Structures are given as structure tokens and as C-alpha cells.
Amino acid sequence: MDEGTTTVSKANVEVLRLEGIVKHFPISQGVFRRTAGAIRAVDGVDLDIESGETVGLVGESGCGKSTLARLALRVLQPTSGHIVLEGQDITALSSRQMRPYRRNVQMVFQDPYTSLNPGMTVEAIVSEPFRVHRQHMSSTKVAELLRLVGLSPAHRNRYPHEFSGGQRQRIGIARAVALNPRLLILDEPVSALDVSIQAQILNLLMDLQEQLGMTYLMIAHDLAVVRHVSTRVAVMYLGKIVELGPRDEIYARPSHPYTQALLSAVPPESPTERDTRSRIVLQGDPPNPANPPSGCRFRTRCWKAQAICATEEPLLINRGAQHLTACHFADVGSVGPQGTPDQR
Amino acid sequence: MPRGREGTTLISDSALEPVLAVRNLCVEYTTRAGSVHAVSDVSFDIFPHETLGLVGESGCGKTATCLAILGLLRAPGGKVTGGEVIFRGADLTRLTAKAFRRLRGRDVSMILQESVSALNPVATIGRQIDEAIKVHNRKLPRAERRAAVLELLHQVGIPQPSLRYNRYPHELSGGMRQRVMIAISIANRPSLLIADEPTTALDVTIQAQIVDVLKHVQRQSHASTLLVTHDLGLVSQTADRVIVMYAGSIVETGDVMTIFGSPRHPYTVGLHQSVPRLSGATERLTPIPGQPPSLLGEHTGCPFQPRCFLSRNRRRCLDEAPALREIGTVGHTVACHFAEELNPSTDNHRTASRDG
DSSP states (O other): OOSTHHHHHHOOOEEEEEEEEEEEEEEEETTTTEEEEEEEEEEEEEEEEETTOEEEEEOOTTSSHHHHHHHHTTSSOOSEEEEEETTEEOTTOOHHHHHHHHTTEEEEOSOTTTSSOTTSOHHHHHHHHHHHTTOOOOHHHHHHHHHHTTOOGGGGGOOGGGSOHHHHHHHHHHHHHTTOOSEEEEESTTTTSOHHHHHHHHHHHHHHHHHHTOEEEEEOSOHHHHHHHOSEEEEEETTEEEEEEEHHHHHHSOOSHHHHHHHHHSOOSSGGGTTTSOOOOOOSOOOOTTSOOSSSTTGGGOSSOOHHHHHSOOOOEEOSTTOEEOOTTOOOSSOOGGGSOOOO | OOOTTSHHHHHHHHTSOOSEEEEEEEEEEEETTEEEEEEEEEEEEEOTTOEEEEEOOTTSSHHHHHHHHTTOTTSTTEEEEEEEEEETTEEGGGOOHHHHHHHBTTTEEEEOSOHHHHSOTTSOHHHHHHHHHHHHOTTSOHHHHHHHHHHHHHHTTOSSHHHHTTOOGGGSOHHHHHHHHHHHHHTTOOSEEEEESTTTTSOHHHHHHHHHHHHHHHHHHOOEEEEEESOHHHHHHHOSEEEEEETTEEEEEEEHHHHHHSOOSHHHHHHHHHSOOSSSOOOOOOOOOSOOOOOBSOOOSOTTGGGOTTTTTOHHHHHOOOOOEEOSSTTOEEOOTTGGGSOSTTOOSHHHHHOO
8 A cells, every 4th residue: 555546546436426515504593593694514516436545635624524524424414416325326315215325334533532432342332333234243253353453352341441542443443344334434533643543543544445445535634644545635625625636646736725825834844844945824714604705715815816716716627637626826737835935 | 042953052052041940840640540650750941042842642741741830730639749840949849829820921821722711701802811911910000901912912913903802712713712822821921931732723724823923922022932742743843952751751852953853762763653744655654552551650661661662672671760861962862771772874764864
């Protein structure tokens, strides 16, 4: 798994397709809770995920990345758009009809402290997916799963509180992979963990992907973590994907100003670079998703914004090498973060 | 501003009187399971104008150290069981609660991680900053205090200060709230600022803004800063010197170039190797195996030994806790019996080879 490209070339079978997904959360006001506007959490997202790849979804808090993950799981019902799982449109299925599909998409949660039931033993937690899907769960299978995620089968009768954060995350992963899902959604799987433990879990996730042939959709705010595991990266801003492309394209040649700013905001790893590297420090905060700016949503914080940005919404256009950007003034060609203007 | 970036300025710095000197500090928490040795025998100095980074993972004792300095350990269970914290000639561990209240927020102040829980939700931000000034300057007239608050809001980069004065914390974004926290902490021009994970709860683009604000106020106020964080990137960008803590003890200290360029403690090396990078090849990460030890009860030997790639179960690591000793350059100390075996010139860690 050292080269991300090898996994993509295995098979180009589409696992999940999101078509024009929109999710608005109504805001209710007053005594009668009448609807007054809506939070446009996800506002028109198209995304294909192919088998064997890892799509990294990055963006700041409130940009809609977690909502998108919950929509992909169909825990949330989209306001409009289609969710297609392995060729089957599952957007309108009832919860009973959904059941056979649920096992194909599983999730690993951010917080290993609140996502495990404290009253259940490890064995009960890991075998619960089998109970839900009315399958027989042998004790050798439990032992196998625990070994798979680097825990000892001797731990099966212990409770979550007896484990450290990293070990709990392993239990959460064991539960998620128990039914051999096609797609695993990882919502900030390592952000609650310490650095030394983070690396253990990242290695485990990459090993599991290779062994079980899973496809990942990983949400994370840590750009270095996303770069490490992803084959493709999608950057979200205020409910929309603003840039999408192969990992190395996005990191070496970010073409959307927001991606450029995100990448340049990450502190460089070495203190020798600290005063020499140019940085783009964005002014202000992301706008309110209930009332996004007209035209391009990033224009209020963008240093390239012109008149057209306020009137015309930029489309997500392929600019070669499967690299898509939604910007009227996207940098095309070999412009890296070093070539961008210093805003300070 | 003197900076300990090159070895030379570091030496001249150490000739200065430290702002704060921590000597053999020990902190214990009493729990039902027994006493937890959160901080054991920690000593360090903070010199004028410098930023000292205190790095370590959760449970390594970095927050307990801060709380001990600020005299905030009186909460049930936690207490300083040994050592001294010398600030302006006085030992802070012996200060009465009343004397501490006069000092805290005036001479030493703290920036906390969670701006949501640290600010009072029912008071306007103007009033909260005003309160910080009023507590220590009873006689200052109201109009002067208001002018000072507006100036502080301006200093931390809050646009339209007079409009924001009457806003409540929930009306501000996380980044703006963190700016308010910084304004409160510098309101009385303290000589020492303790910043406990000041950017951890924030988004990357906001983090960059806050780091700039911190650097800016530090330049203006000439305060020394103790920057407590687990974020190596933040430390590499802001600290002059770095202290690495593990399991309640200091394992390595040195100036920022040394700690990032040629670390000599296996734990520091392990930390560098476990972090994914933004550039270069995405090779497999080398995690530190196992988990941090429990700090319950007494331990013998090196606390890092069970996870150490250098120890190979040698007798000395198991029997004898290594003391901090100087290695190589001035000011670079390390607590490892076999640190010499990590040869910085034939590096097996990535930091040195990754520069440029």
C-alpha cells in the first residue's frame, strides 16, 4: 500500500455514487415552530467511490462532511438527489428494505469513548452486527476478529472501560468490519487519539483494507493524515465540493484558492521552514450555511474574488488528470502552494 | 526579541534570570485505586521573552504541571508533593490562596483550550475582559477600563471592537472566542503566559490566525510563554526551546532545532516517526508500540523501556531510572542511558532527511 495508485487499478467497480445530494435542515422558530429557512448542510454534491480506493473528505467544521457521511450511510434522508450503492438506488428504500444493504456500509466513529456501549463486553459488541443480521456468530469468529485488529482473544469478556483509547478504537473497527462490508466510512477515526497511537490505527486501517479489499470514505480534518491514507481527495466548503482529484494532484497542485489556503495553513514539519515559507492566512470565518453567499461560496474569504464570483456560481470542472475544481480563477498547471501569493 | 534559535543566543539567554524556575516538582493525585504520580521530579526554567514548548501525549503530566504552577491543583485529590516553583523570588507552592488570587491573571495567566466552557455564557465579552482588568485595578475608572478593553479587542484582531463589546460568547465563532480568551489573558500584561493547547479545538485556517495573534501579542507584551501542546507542528513553528514529557517526567529538552533536527531520546524519535507528513513519500508509519504506562504506584527503571526500540531489555533500563544529562550541544539534555547509540549523523528518523 505504499503507492496509492495500485489499489485504484485493481478494479474500477463503482461502490457508491452520490448524485446531486442535497440536505437541508429546517430551522424552526417561534412558539409554533414554523420553518424559517434552512441550514444548507450539503448543497449539491456529486461523488463516485470506486472499489478499493480511499476517498479522503476534508474541510473545516460545519462544511457538511459528516452530514455527507451520514447520508451515504442513509442514516439521514437526503432532501434531494440519489444515493446509489453497488448499482442499486437506495434513496427511497424503507428501513425494512434497507436492511440487507446496511451490512455493506459500516462506520467507524470518532470518539472511541462514546461509541461503545459501556455495559457490553467486547464479545457482545463485536458480535452484535451478526445478531442484528440474524447470522450465526461462532466464538472462533470473535477470536479471529479480535486478532485481526490486533487485540488478544483473551480480551473478549472485558468491558470497554478496561481499554485505552487506541484499543477501544480497535474494538470499534472490529465491529465495523465484522460483516465484511464493501464500504467503510471512517469519521475522524484517529483525531481523538495520541500521535503514537494514531500511527498504530492508521497502519491497521491500511492493512485491513488490503486484507479485506474494502473501500474507504474517510473524513478527517488533518490534511497529513488524509494524504497518508487516501487515493483521492475531496475538499468541501460550505456544503459543496470545491476540489476533487487524485491525492498527489491535490497536494502537489492545489488549484482552488481554498485548498491552497488549507494546505498552506498546516504548520510545516521542520522549524527550519518557519519564517521562510509563505503562508496564506484566510481572513474571517466561514459564512453561515443558512445564508450562503451568492455565486461562489468562498468569495467572501477569497483573495482572487472578482465581480463574476458574486453573480455566477463556478462549476466543478475537470481540468485534466481527473482533477476537478470549482473556481472561476483556478490555477491550472504547475502551481503549488509555494507559488501562491503571500497574504500577510 | 532574543530568540534561542541559534546556540549562541541560547547561551546569553541562560545568563539571564529566569522568569519562572520549576525545581523537582512532584504532583500526585489521590484516587480510590491509589496515588497517581502525575508529575515526578520535573525541573525547568523559562527565560524572559522566550516561548517554551511543553510537548507530550495525554496523561504525560503537562497539564498537571501548568496547574501546579498556577496553584490550581487544590481540586480534590491533586496536590504538589515536592519541589518548588520560583517566580520573582517566591516559591509559589507555598503561597496562600489569597496571595495566589492576586498573582493569577496579573503576573501569570493562562489561555485555555476550550473557549466555550472557559467563558461565561451569560456575560458579554466586553464585561468579561473588563472584569479581568477590574479585579487587579480596583481604582481604575470605568471609562479607562472600557478604552483598555477596546484596545485589547483590537490587539487580538477582533474587527469593530465597540460593536463586539456587547456580544455574548455564543454569538462568536470558535476563533473569535479564542481571541477573547487571549485578550483576557493579556489584559494585565502578565510576565508569563501559559497557553494550554490554545489551537487544538480550532480548524486549520483558524489555527493559523490564532498562532499569528499569539505571536503578535507576545511581541507586544514581551511576555514569556509556556506553550503546552501535543501538536509537534505548532511547537516547531512557535517555540524557541522544547521540553518533551513522558509518563510524568521530562525525557528530553533542547532548542527547537535540536529537538526536531537531531532528537536523542527514543521517545522523541518515535513521536517524529509516527506523524504523517504533508510532503515526501507516504511510506508506512512507524508507530511507537504499546501504550503509555499507568502512573499508579511506584515504578523502577525507565518509564519508556517497555515501548523502546533501543532498550532491548537491557538490565540497566529495567533497574535504573535514567536522569536528565547533557548530550552534544549546550542545553540539550536527555534522560536515556543509551542515547549515544542514536547517532544523529546517521539518522534513521525522517526529520533530518526530510528538510528542504
